[in-house]
Ligand code: PEP
């Protein structure tokens with residue numbers, strides 16, 4: 001039988017610029033060699049050759065000039081797709097041993113031979129590594145360091161063991177060993193686990209593998225030999241600082257494995273670690289200097305910072321590979337900016353190097369990755385960052401604890417507007433129910449509070465004040481817990497934290513993003529504090545001010561409740577007249593902070609019952625405080641109760657049926673705009689947004705009243721004011737009727753939280769109960785409340801965009817649902833031709849960077 005010929009063995013230099021044929025590692029090694037780095041000689045099998053081998057073709061004979069012992073390394077098309085681990089010392093056999101003894105000494109050569117047999121036996125013949133460890137440790141028991149005689153005995157025993165188990169002698173030619181090693185690596189690559197893993201990292205189903213056959217260099221042996229790894233920057237900070245490890249008489253990644261204590265790379269590192277072993281810098285200053293030089297050369301020609309695994313054989317340095325340095329989110333920013341400073345990459349490439357989502361980690365404290373995590377509950381990662389505090393089961397308790405200067409974690413079944421003051425006072429929030437756009441999630445993101453929602457396995461007994469974990473552990477008020485809102489975890493106790501590190505590099509990168517991006521980024525900001533925070537993050541304006549949140553500040557809720565409980569129009573007007581100056585003050589503050597940037601104010605949206613306390617006792621207390629008959633208050637609350645409040649009397653429906661509320665808000669907005677404009681000497685142009693519109697007549701009715709109030713205020717002030725009225729598109733019908741709506745709107749802003757809820761018929765407050773299952777089973781590729789459903793909701797957005805712009809080409813289009821801070825959704829918004837996205841203040845930097853990336 002003749003085997004198919006194999007042709008694809010190439011000198012390493014052919015791999016330069018041909019990663020799609022030879023894989024990324026081979027490509028990089030070729031470039032390193034071309035730059036003059038001391039890379040051991042190699043040849044490469046390309047993807048097609050490896051595929052042919054997988055189908056039974058012969059393994060080609062290696063180039064004899066590489067020597068009798070080889071290292072075999074995998075080379076996938078992309079580093080993130082992994083690949084089989086290297087097999088070292090391939091070809092080492094009895095016949096080769098004397099020459100190796102000559103080269104690196106007897107001890108080193110025997111140690112290498114023992115490793116060769118073990119690696120081949122385990123990786124190629126599938127024997128148990130423990131059996132070889134036992135052979136080794138049986139000898140080690142006799143003394144600490146193995147003598148030559150011990151090593152020889154280990155080699156002999158290993159060969160014998162191999163022959164007994166495999167029923168064949170250990171192969172004694174390079175060709176035989178290479179054939180076995182190549183096939184083992186090829187099989188590993190095609191194995192199911194490896195395939196699933198790499199496909200989850202984005203590899204195509206037919207991803208190829210290249211194989212590098214590299215001359216083996218030996219760090220084993222006495223004298224100036226060893227192996228280690230080096231990088232020129234610190235992985236945590238990204239700043240220039242040489243770090244790494246070096247282990248004498250070692251091979252492969254021994255220095256990272258920790259069997260013996262390795263040497264630090266620099267004296268500074270050694271001193272900081274209080275280590276007594278001399279650093280590589282002191283031991284071998286030439287090798288250290290060469291590593292630093294080579295790392296710098298690679299950086300300037302390949303445009304990144306690399307970790308260099310290296311071997312020193314008898315005083316000669318060899319560099320075996322270069323992998324991009326692992327980096328924390330803040331290090332990624334620092335490195336990208338520094339590389340631009342060094343002229344190694346352009347600003348555009350720097351912008352693409354940073355994952356927008358990771359920026360959030362640079363803005364919040366996080367749990368030290370080395371800390372022990374005692375997780376007692378998991379839920380949805382609703383708002384990132386981590387915080388430790390004492391459990392509080394009510395907003396009042398959180399406020400009381402806060403007043404004592406202590407950190408509170410507010411734990412609730414779910415939150416409602418009543419909880420907002422407690423959330424302000426807390427450092428983190430945990431809810432048992434709720435999805436990514438539940439009240440707790442939205443508010444926490446706005447406040448920048450770490451938050452986990454929908455931790456449904458936890459049992460919360462509010463009456464007894466007990467939070468019980470699935471493992472039976474119970475936590476009470478005052479117990480210390482930690483919320484990791486990035487991972488969606490609740491942890492017992494207080495693991496070590498890493499602080500947020502704002503840096504000059506962050507500001508620099510963000511400045512570049514602003515120069516590049518064409519999509520506006522506004523903030524969802526409800527209060528002056530939110531607006532100030534958003535300005536710190538250099539926002540382009542406010543895209544959504546949810547006015548209802550203002551009614552929970554201080555004791556305004558009392559006046560709001562008076563308004564709701566009023567038994568007639570006159571009484572209601574008295575309460576509204578008291579609310580007017582409060583709202584006016586808020587708006588004036590917002591306009592003042594935003595200094596002429598656009599501010600979109602949404603008229604009242606939630607159903608009124610949300611402003612009343614829940615429970616008979618609380619209602620009775622309210623009645624007493626307001627001097628009203630208890631039965632009346634309870635009856636009124638009952639009156640407001642709806643079967644499905646999110647689809648009930650809320651949004652513009654309130655505005656139509658109780659127009660005095662919107663009248664008051666419109667007047668507050670116009671008066672504030674006049675005042676703020678006069679104070680600043682530049683006119684303020686407020687944007688008024690009407691929520692939950694589904695019919696054009698709703699818009700007409702509200703717009704007519706708002707226009708007449710604008711006219712009234714203009715008459716009182718003796719001056720007209722420009723303003724813009726727009727619609728929040730958050731019902732499917734609103735999207736379908738966008739052409740009608742656009743005729744009398746200056747802007748449409750898509751409220752994709754409600755629009756997602758209504759398009760799917762999926763409650764945003766309850767979706768958390770099954771979303772994990774749905775995503776795990778692939779029903780939804782992602783939580784549609786988190787990342788925009790481009791296929792369904794996206795189609796409605798495109799349709800509304802086209803219909804709206806067909807009647808008004810200058811129609812401003814924005815998106816203000818939670819998707820406004822999600823990079824994938826932002827990509828969609830850019831492609832759809834929106835003018836801006838609006839998101840919570842802490843996500844503004846993410847949106848700015850993502851908006852820049854879609855423009856590049
Ligand atoms: C929305 O529905 O997308 C929105 C922004 O409004 P809210 O979350 O306040 O309902």
Ligand code: MG
Pocket residue numbers: 730751753754
């Ligand atoms: Mg909404």
